[in-house]
Amino acid sequence: MNTKTADRIATGVFYCIALIIIAILVSLFYYILVNGLKNISLDFLTTPSSNVRAGGGIRDQLFNSLYVLVITMVIAVPLGLGGGIYMAEYAKPGKITDTIRSCIEVLASLPSIVIGMFGLLMFVNLTGWGYTILGGALALTVFNLPVIVRVSEDAIRSVPRELKEASLALGITHWHTIKTVILPSAFPTILTGIILASGRVFGEAAALLFTAGLSTPRLDYANWNPFSATSPLNIFRPAETLAVHIWAVNTQGLIPDVEEVSSGAAAVLVLSVLIFNLLARWIGSLIHRKITATK
Amino acid sequence: MTFTTLTRNVFDIKDLNLWYGEHHALKNINFPIIKKEVTAMIGPSGCGKSTFVKTLNLMINYVSNVKMTGEINFNGHNILNEKLDLVELRKKVGMVFQKGNPFPQSIYDNVAYGPRIHGIKKKKHLDEIVTKSLMNVALWDEVKDRLHAPALGLSGGQQQRLCIARALATKPEVLLMDEPTSALDPISTLKIEELILELKEKYTIVIVTHNMQQASRVSDKTAFFLMGELIELDETSKIFSNPRDERTEGYITGRFG
Numbered sequence: 001m002n003t004k005t006a007d008r009i010a011t012g013v014f015y016c017i018a019l020i021i022i023a024i025l026v027s028l029f030y031y032i033l034v035n036g037l038k039n040i041s042l043d044f045l046t047t048p049s050s051n052v053r054a055g056g057g058i059r060d061q062l063f064n065s066l067y068v069l070v071i072t073m074v075i076a077v078p079l080g081l082g083g084g085i086y087m088a089e090y091a092k093p094g095k096i097t098d099t100i101r102s103c104i105e106v107l108a109s110l111p112s113i114v115i116g117m118f119g120l121l122m123f124v125n126l127t128g129w130g131y132t133i134l135g136g137a138l139a140l141t142v143f144n145l146p147v148i149v150r151v152s153e154d155a156i157r158s159v160p161r162e163l164k165e166a167s168l169a170l171g172i173t174h175w176h177t178i179k180t181v182i183l184p185s186a187f188p189t190i191l192t193g194i195i196l197a198s199g200r201v202f203g204e205a206a207a208l209l210f211t212a213g214l215s216t217p218r219l220d221y222a223n224w225n226p227f228s229a230t231s232p233l234n235i236f237r238p239a240e241t242l243a244v245h246i247w248a249v250n251t252q253g254l255i256p257d258v259e260e261v262s263s264g265a266a267a268v269l270v271l272s273v274l275i276f277n278l279l280a281r282w283i284g285s286l287i288h289r290k291i292t293a294t295k
Numbered sequence: 296m297t298f299t300t301l302t303r304n305v306f307d308i309k310d311l312n313l314w315y316g317e318h319h320a321l322k323n324i325n326f327p328i329i330k331k332e333v334t335a336m337i338g339p340s341g342c343g344k345s346t347f348v349k350t351l352n353l354m355i356n357y358v359s360n361v362k363m364t365g366e367i368n369f370n371g372h373n374i375l376n377e378k379l380d381l382v383e384l385r386k387k388v389g390m391v392f393q394k395g396n397p398f399p400q401s402i403y404d405n406v407a408y409g410p411r412i413h414g415i416k417k418k419k420h421l422d423e424i425v426t427k428s429l430m431n432v433a434l435w436d437e438v439k440d441r442l443h444a445p446a447l448g449l450s451g452g453q454q455q456r457l458c459i460a461r462a463l464a465t466k467p468e469v470l471l472m473d474e475p476t477s478a479l480d481p482i483s484t485l486k487i488e489e490l491i492l493e494l495k496e497k498y499t500i501v502i503v504t505h506n507m508q509q510a511s512r513v514s515d516k517t518a519f520f521l522m523g524e525l526i527e528l529d530e531t532s533k534i535f536s537n538p539r540d541e542r543t544e545g546y547i548t549g550r551f552g
Contacts, residue, residue, distance in 0.1 A: 093359075162396035166458070169354055169392075170409040170465055171385030180412065181398055292399040292445055 029270070036267020039260045045268070048219075049245065054257040058265050060216045063232055064133070064239035065202055065272075068212060071137035071235060072201050076144045077194060083145070084152020084190075089178060108146035112206040115143045119211035131238035136212025143207050144197045151193025155186035184291045191284040198280075199273045205243040213238035214248055242269050304368075305330050305469055305499045306351060311365035313346060315358065320346050322523045324365070328469075333491060333500045335514035335531065337507060338546070342520040344503050348471050351501065352388040353381060370468075386413065389462030390471045394478045395454030397446035397461070402429075402438050405446045405457055409465040428460040432490055452483025459490065463498075470494065472502040476509065488513050507547055511535050519543045 043057060050056030083104075091097040119139030129135055159182050167177040183190075216239055219232045226233040240248065246265050249258050306328035313321035321343050328334055328351075336344035349355040350367060353374060366373045374384060386409075397405050406425045415421055425442070429435040434456045438449070446457055455475060462470060472491075476484040491500060491513045504510050510517050511531055518528040519540075527534060527543045538544045545551055 160396070162392060162394060163398060165354065165357070166392065166396045166398070166461075167408075168357070169352060169385055169390040170412075170462065171382040172409070172412050173382060176412055180408070185399060292447075 032263070032266050032270050035263040036265075036270075039264030040267055044264055049261070050255060052254050054255055056255060056257075056261060058242060058245060058261070058268065060219055060232075061240055061242045061245040061265070062268060062272075063219075064212075064216060065241040065243070065269075067232070068133055068136050068140065068208070068239060068241055069198060069201050071133060072140040072144065073194070073198065075137060076141040076148055076197070079141070080145050080148025081152050081190070083149035084156060085178060085183075087149065087153040088156035089174070089182070104146045104149055107142070108150065110143075112143055112204060113209075115139055116207040116210045118142065119207060123211055129236060131211065131213030131215075132236045133212055133239045134235045136208045136239065136241075137235075139207045139211040140201050140204060143204065144201060147197045147200075148194060151197075152186070152190050155189035155193070156182055158189070159185045187291070188284050188288050191280060195277055195280040198276055202273055202276070203243050203269060205241070205247050208241055208244050209247075212241065212244070214240050214244060216240050242272075303330050304328065305370065307366075307368040309366040309368070311347075311350065311367060312363065313343075313350065313355070314362045316360045320523050321350075324525050326518065326525060326528065328499060328501060329516070330499050331495060331497070332515040333495050333502060333513055334516045334518060335510035336501070336503045336518050336520060337505075337510050338520035338526075339551070340505075343523040344518075344520045345473055347520070348473055348501055348503050351469070351471055352385050352390055354390065382413075386465045387467050388469045388471060389465060389467035391455070391459050391462055391473070391475050393474045395451060395458050397449070397454050397457050399445070399447055401443045402446045402449070402457060403442040406460050406464050408461060413465060424464050428464040429457075431463055431494070432456040432460040433486065434460060450483070452479050452486060455479060455483070455487060456490065459487075459494075463494075467498065469499045469501065472500065474503050474505060477505060484509070507535075519546060521546070 045057060045062060046059050047055075047057030048059050049061060087097070087100070091100070116139060119135060119142070123132070123135035123138045124130060127135070156178075163181050163185060164177060167181045168174070172180070217237055218230060220230045221232055223231040224233060225231050226235065228234060229237065231237075242265055246262050246269070249255065249262050249265075253261075255261065304327045306326070308324055308326040308328075311321055311324040311326075312319070324347065326347075336348065338344050346355065349358075350363065351369075355361055355363075363375055365375065367375050369384065369388070372379065398408065400408070403425055406428050407421045410421060410424050415424070426435065429438065434453060437453060438444075438457075446454065449457060455478075459470070459475075476487050479487065488509060491502065494500060495515075502510075502514065514531045516528065517531040517534040519526045519534065519538075519542075521542055527538060527540045529539070534543060535547060538547065
């Protein structure tokens with residue numbers, strides 16, 4: 001076999017692999033959307049779920065998912081970004097840094113159900129909060145922190161050394177250089193990482209089962225007082241998210257329309273993640289253009 | 296008399312030794328740098344000339360495992376010993392790198408970057424600094440209509456001149472240039488060289504170059520480095536016509552290096 005044939009075969013193999021990946025993705029989307037879209041209506045999105053009767057919606061679950069995501073990111077992004085900056089700019093190469101790095105890697109590979117159990121011990125029992133949004137968000141932070149640290153570190157490291165030197169040589173301090181030169185250059189990559197992490201948070205069920213719980217109290221969306229028990233903004237209330245809801249109706253649901261609710265909820269979940277991705281990418285490039293003054 | 300010689304020397308380097316780990320990269324360097332002169336550093340790759348220039352604004356501190364002994368006196372203060380403010384030092388000793396490295400921001404923001412962070416907030420004042428710095432590097436006419444366009448859209452030569460303008464904007468006394476034209480075409484190189492001759496009126500310039508014609512065209516003093524030693528430092532005309540050391544002669548006539 002000569003090298004030309006080998007090259008042709010290699011090209012063919014890679015095309016096939018790409019096709020297989022696309023086929024899996026497309027059929028998955030097709031299945032979820034075809035089964036789900038017909039169940040999605042404004043009604044479905046705006047009525048609360050029902051425990052026994054048919055015709056329940058996912059209003060509270062959808063809100064809970066978004067709210068848990070926001071709270072998680074409010075905690076995880078500053079911590080993760082800080083960790084990434086530390087690892088890339090301040091950590092001196094050596095044993096301690098290596099240990100930190102392997103801890104982060106181990107943390108990243110922990111199964112989410114284990115993190116759920118850890119969350120139950122720490123954020124539910126030890127704190128005495130019971131099932132809460134905050135507990136869920138903290139469990140998800142544990143789950144996502146390593147990803148965000150890693151992504152930020154890599155993004156910061158890939159900023160050209162010359163830019164950093166140029167700034168330092170102008171008498172700009174290290175921290176100011178990080179703030180004004182390094183982070184803006186690394187921003188698009190960090191944002192992409194955060195979006196990917198958000199997708200994982202939004203779809204996560206196992207880590208939330210024992211931390212945010214399987215129920216939602218009766219919510220009054222007109223009540224914006226975050227300390228009131230019926231306020232949707234209260235972070236010390238239990239909250240069943242969309243992903244947990246799909247699991248719950250399928251395993252222990254008493255409603256007759258389990259099939260419709262779960263496939264509708266699945267489609268909403270997938271579409272939401274898709275919308276985030278597109279939105280965040282668009283916002284990211286907008287901000288990047290603004291910073292770098294490119295057209 | 297000693298008093299006048301002291302004030303004429305911006306830098307006075309005494310017995311400077313530098314090691315990268317075990318490697319002895321600079322050996323007993325004694326080097327006065329005189330105010331408002333252009334000093335060129337020549338020598339083969341790895342001879343220590345870039346390392347030497349990086350010690351003058353202590354950018355060398357960012358290389359790991361560096362050890363230095365001796366004195367680097369800047370305006371009478373030993374920057375190696377005295378607890379000094381790196382910010383102040385680098386405001387006074389600007390640097391231009393091998394490759395133009397503008398920030399991925401607009402032309403205006405690049406020049407205004409240093410002064411802005413060093414505390415100048417008034418737009419009028421910043422405008423003035425930006426205009427003046429860009430005029431100083433003869434870039435103003437080329438970019439005045441697109442100050443807010445991205446700096447990365449400029450040509451290589453323009454980018455390098457922008458970087459010089461950025462360094463000038465913090466009002467330095469000394470400008471260090473580490474092979475500023477090595478990535479540029481001949482015409483851009485010529486422009487930078489003309490610029491150096493003009494900037495000499497106001498600034499003290501230290502330039503590292505691989506190009507011996509460049510050294511002879513722009514500098515007043517030339518220093519020849521070899522294997523970490525300063526072999527010869529003298530008037531440029533003397534170095535190129537009648538060097539004292541035969542190694543210098545060997546290098547400038549192209550017998551090695």
